[in-house]
Amino acid sequence: MEPDEKLMRSIEEQIGISENAKKSFREEILIRLSSYARKNKKFDYKSHExxxxxxxxxLFTDLKDVVKITTSxxxxxxxxxxxxxxxxxKLMDEYGYCPICANELLKYVGSLLNR
Structure with a gap:
């Protein structure tokens, strides 16, 4: 499967990774992934701050408009x-939230957006 360049760039841009710095950032992640693999540890997105x-x-940016509409x-x-x-x-299936926690998160994000 080919990498989704558009998605990767949209994620990198959230923390100010420039087009010129993307290669270095991605290599940094691959080094961490490789280190975890050598130690038989599981790597996920939370493994790299x-x-x-x-x-x-x-995720917050993508869900912001939906949450604002749904909690308004x-x-x-x-x-x-x-x-x-x-x-x-989506919160339950893809991110492991229980139904109560997913609803609480929606309420919490909605309260932040409606301030």
Whole structure:
């Protein structure tokens, strides 16, 4: 599978990695991944602090508009409810949140955005 350059750049840009610095940043991650592999440790995005920050900022940015829409009203309409359920499902399926935690996260992010 070919790497998704557009996605990688959008993540790197979250922490100010320039086009010229992307090669160095990616090599840094590969070195960490290789180090973990030699130690039989599992590497994920949280294993590298700058990558973790970038991924979390990207996720927050991508979900910001959806969360703002879904948390802006006390009685969501059918479309808002559908979006809330989609975001909750994504948080559970892809990020391991339980249903209660996913809903709490939506409420918390919504409260931050609605300040």
């Amino acid at each position: 700058r990558l973790k920050e970038a991924v979390e900022k990207k 009203t006390k009685t969501p309409d059918a479309e808002q409810l559908k979006r809330m359920n989609e975001v909750s499902a």
